[in-house]
Amino acid sequence: MPPFDLPEGDPFGPHNLPYGVFSVGEQADRTVGVRLGDHVLDAGAAAHALGSPYATLLARPSLNPLLAAGRTTWSDVRRALTAWVTVPSHQSAVQEFLHPLSSVTLHLPFEVADYVDFYASENHARNVGHIFRPDAADSLTPNWKHLPIGYHGRSGTVVVSGTDVVRPSGQRKAPSDTEPVFGPSVRLDIEAEVGFVVGVPSVMGSPVALGDFREHVFGLCLLNDWSARDIQAWEYVPLGPFLGKSFATSVSAWITPLDALEEARVAPPERTHELLPYLDDSASGDGPGGYDLRISVSINGHLVSEPPFSTMYWTAAQQLAHMTVNGASLRTGDLYGSGTVSGPSEHERGSLLELTWNGRDTLELPDGKRTFLEDGDVVTLSAWAPGPDGVRVGLGEVTGRVAAGEQPL
The missing domain is CATH 3.90.850.10 (Fumarylacetoacetase-like, C-terminal domain)
Structure with missing residues (x-):
């Protein structure tokens, strides 16, 4: 099933979009990912492909920079992500940055302070x-x-x-x-x-x-x-x-x-x-x-x-x-x-x-x-x-x- 064609009622549909940090294969680089169904969207790569001003913020090995950016940025990024996975013209641009969940390694998503x-x-x-x-x-x-x-x-x-x-x-x-x-x-x-x-x-x-x-x-x-x-x-x-x-x-x-x-x-x-x-x-x-x-x-x-x-x-x-x-x-x-x-x-x-x-x-x-x-x-x-x-x-x-x-x- 194509990654955007989710089963009806999928709990990880566009209404959810939780954040994590992942890597692919043996590569050491970690980056911010957003879950969609049974796939993970490389948020930084998608943002860069679409010319988003948040590309640098999302292409990081930890959620901490996004966490520190504040509520206005959180809302803006969420609206952008929702559009990227629901608007057909954006879907075609970001599809290559979706990875099957089974093919990635998930990491501690943020650096814990206290x-x-x-x-x-x-x-x-x-x-x-x-x-x-x-x-x-x-x-x-x-x-x-x-x-x-x-x-x-x-x-x-x-x-x-x-x-x-x-x-x-x-x-x-x-x-x-x-x-x-x-x-x-x-x-x-x-x-x-x-x-x-x-x-x-x-x-x-x-x-x-x-x-x-x-x-x-x-x-x-x-x-x-x-x-x-x-x-x-x-x-x-x-x-x-x-x-x-x-x-x-x-x-x-x-x-x-x-x-x-x-x-x-x-x-x-x-x-x-x-x-x-x-x-x-x-x-x-x-x-x-x-x-x-x-x-x-x-x-x-x-x-x-x-x-x-x-x-x-x-x-x-x-x-x-x-x-x-x-x-x-x-x-x-x-x-x-x-x-x-x-x-x-x-x-x-x-x-x-x-x-x-x-x-x-x-x-x-x-x-x-x-x-x-x-x-x-x-x-x-x-x-x-x-x-x-x-x-x-x-x-x-x-x-x-x-x-x-x-x-x-």
Whole structure:
């Protein structure tokens, strides 16, 4: 089938056009690509052929220059790309720059600056509270309904989909152990998340307001924040996650621009506590701040969960506002994760910690039972969002295989 003749309802049609970075064959050169169906358009080469002023911006080995260019440029480039793949005269000019997806290598699409991970799902937070504080009067911590809780992660270990994840080693101490031991994690877990990619930086000392979210954030991607629960449990008091999180965070190869997700915008869950002004989005003039994203989690090809992103209590705009309210600056390529996405039902939980209730219950898979991940397991997150005229917007997938770790010294 010719690359422009897409099946009806293709989730990667002209209404989507997510961005990535790819290379062809053995050549080392990487360049910006845009997905159309099962093909990738060399955006820089197409722009050059059509005399676009954005040719230099798009013929780069990373999305960072485009991210930094700002919202006006993002919109202009998107309009141009849409015309190139839908107007017949442009199609004939750019067809030679379309490559089958199966023939290219996809790379980490942007240079990650800083990485922050949040804890924005009330369902997830309540489940974790019930697991670890079963006798508490409230499963949420006292601050949870007042601010988006988060921690600063490690940007250097953010990897693209398809990269193996080596089982980490570290200290752990089970309740029955008298002393900590060192070795590979035995409670390796996933966290089904959505990542938001910052384009335009901000000035240190100047917080980013709720209404400026779309001036700074370019788009989103799927994100799996791998977690070594046994290492995390021993180390996190009193300063929070460290080695139990920093060994790997996987992101999808495609960044979906926010402009492709207008039909997916929804109101977040009803607020139960009055918010301070910098987080109060009750009278936002920018429309609803939530996104209706339908996520699927599979292990070794078997569907285990379908977390709904529309249930997230804290929105991406609120997270950005809180992340900068102390004057912290944004940099091009900053990435922040939503935190584990979990819905109200058991089949909507976004981590094995919840699905197995901290290992108490087994997860039945065709190839055997699981409580946490085993070496060789392949985890895949995929997702879609509602698009125009009932068409789906595909968000691609993020996949990682667990590789055995090195034996401890």
